Amino acid sequence: MKRLRFLTAGESHGPALVGILEGMPAGLPLDSEEIDRDLRRRQMGYGRGGRMKIEQDAAKILAGVRFGTTLGSPVALQIENRDYANWTERMSAGPGGPDPAAVTTPRPGHADLAGALKYGQTGDLRDVLERASARETAMRVALGAVARAMLRNLGISIGSYTRNIGGIEAVGGADARPELHRHDAEGLALFADCSEVRALDENSTKQLIERIDDARRRRDTLGGAIEVVATGVPPGLGSHVQWDRKLDGRLAQALLSIPAIKAVEVGDGWSAGALHGTQVHDPIHLVDERLRRGSNHAGGTEGGITNGEPLIIRAVMKPIATVSNALPSVDLRTLHERRAHIERSDTCAVPAAGIVAEAMVALALADALLETLGGDTMHGLRAPFARLRLSTxxxxxxxxxxxxxxxxxxxxxxxxxxxxxxxxxxxxxxxxxxxxxxxxxxxxxxxxxxxxxxxxxxxxxxxxxxxxxxxxxxxxxxxxxxxxxxxxxxxxxxxxxxxxxxxxxxxxxxxxxxxxxxxxxxxxxxxxxxxxxxxxxxxxxxxxxxxxxxxxxxxxxxxxxxxxxxxxxxxxxxxxxxxxxxxxxxxxxx
The missing domain is CATH 3.40.50.300 (P-loop containing nucleotide triphosphate hydrolases)
Structure with missing residues (x-):
């Protein structure tokens, strides 16, 4: 990231998650309720596991905000892990150990084995899995909510919904809610939140729930795909001049950093490779003295730069690696084959992944905006942002x-x-x-x-x-x-x-x-x-x-x-x- 920097720390069953976001301009109104709303959204979704019944996530603002307004200094947040009460001895930071219930059998598809081999922690895989857990994404959602507040204040709206679970395709936003899909991405997301699986119509919701129920009966897990939309994005964010400044590449990196996300496409993505250029590229028209596009196959970026159309990104999530019907593995203590370790987990976390993806897109977009416009204050951003917005x-x-x-x-x-x-x-x-x-x-x-x-x-x-x-x-x-x-x-x-x-x-x-x-x-x-x-x-x-x-x-x-x-x-x-x-x-x- 160029102008915004963030760090998170904390283990899944440790005392708390903490995060620092540096680079936010001064003068942004910020209420902890804005952050907590997205934390609640992350905990929703059909197919979630028992941990969501324990944690009631809420962010405590530790620094960077005074009287409800950002100061320009780093914003520091903390989210307590309520489940830590059950792990105080096994997750103690003080001298002690070893853990009487050490984990020695890695789960295929998880970071257990790769992390243990890298850091020499084969004696207890919990030293790896606690940090590799998707629990860390709660803090990303919190920090992303701060970035979202800045973008919303300037007129950029971010949302997501579920496109696919376990091979079942759900209705797309352009068909189900075209007005929201083009003009109000956050409104689209809040509409999706009314569905247990964050689908946009009743028929899709029913089919996706049935698919999750079938996987649960099989003691298995499911992945799927989500679509993230950003509306109100002006032309000019990102750059074509160097590989690492191209916004679509930065967005792909942000989304692929989310646990279990394995593929990302912008706009038509994979399908564009099977079509002619005249079918893929978006014609430019002058309508009411504005440059407009007749379509948005590009998904809002051309040459690594936003073009003023809504940003459309899809991410594919693999099935969760903790499977009740455990796969074969090897006990690293005895080197005998046995079934993989099982942690408390979800059957399907695709609906929640959409909220995490929104956060990462918000952080990447906010970073690109600040890189393009500069500005240490919200007031200093407004006229330059308007100039970009009105440039077409x-x-x-x-x-x-x-x-x-x-x-x-x-x-x-x-x-x-x-x-x-x-x-x-x-x-x-x-x-x-x-x-x-x-x-x-x-x-x-x-x-x-x-x-x-x-x-x-x-x-x-x-x-x-x-x-x-x-x-x-x-x-x-x-x-x-x-x-x-x-x-x-x-x-x-x-x-x-x-x-x-x-x-x-x-x-x-x-x-x-x-x-x-x-x-x-x-x-x-x-x-x-x-x-x-x-x-x-x-x-x-x-x-x-x-x-x-x-x-x-x-x-x-x-x-x-x-x-x-x-x-x-x-x-x-x-x-x-x-x-x-x-x-x-x-x-x-x-």
């Missing part, structure tokens, strides 16, 4: 103005729309016109939740229409859906000012405060605004561009926004007439 556009699309009440979104937005030559949409005004009532009246009669629903509908409609300058209400950005739609449709600009300045502007209009439900009745307007800003800051901070508007006129704000927009235009924008440039002169075709 000849024009920037919608310009969304967001921020608190009083920031100047409407007054500056009207002027900006004239300069850019596009319509102006005031989302709150549109909601009021549709409802036939003021926002305050909607709050009183139907409540805030109903207003937020109307707000989401209005935003969706605005995104579906032609490019415009869209002034959003202060709370319109409080959710992942809004951010996904805005990023797909254009660029986000945050206007902000200190609470006292916002209060001063609102006070200039005697009705402005009372017309705003969240301020109505507040004796201290500035204090109430400061409270609202604190609650919403982690959402507002996601904007591509930021402008402090104190002491600026609406004309000056609009002019400054035009300048900011030009800093994130891609290489195609000057050819089509970029922000505020007017109509370009098209180059002659050769």
């Amino acid at each position: 556009r000849a024009r920037l699309g919608h310009v969304f103005l967001l921020g608190p009440m009083g920031a100047g979104k409407t007054s500056a937005g009207l002027i900006l729309s004239h300069r850019l030559g596009r319509p102006f949409v005031d989302l709150d005004a549109r909601i009021e016109a549709r409802a036939g009532a003021s926002i305050a009246a909607i709050f009183r009669s139907a409540g805030e939740s109903e207003f937020r629903r109307l707000e989401q509908i209005a935003l969706e409609e605005a995104c579906e229409q032609g490019p415009a300058v869209v002034a959003l209400g202060g709370g319109a950005v409080l959710g992942e859906f809004a951010w996904r739609r805005m990023r797909e449709a254009g660029v986000t600009v945050r206007l902000h000012a200190p609470p006292w300045e916002l209060a001063r502007r609102l006070a200039a209009n005697e009705q402005a405060v009372e017309a705003r439900p969240l301020l109505a009745g507040a004796g201290d307007t500035a204090g109430k605004l400061a409270e609202i800003l604190r609650e919403r800051e982690h959402w507002y901070a996601r904007a591509d561009l930021h402008l402090e508007t104190t002491a600026l006129t609406a004309e000056e704000v609009a002019g400054a926004i035009v300048g900011l927009l030009r800093t994130i235009e891609g290489p195609l924008a000057p050819l089509a007439g970029g922000s505020g440039r007017g109509s370009p002169t098209a180059p002659d075709e050769p």
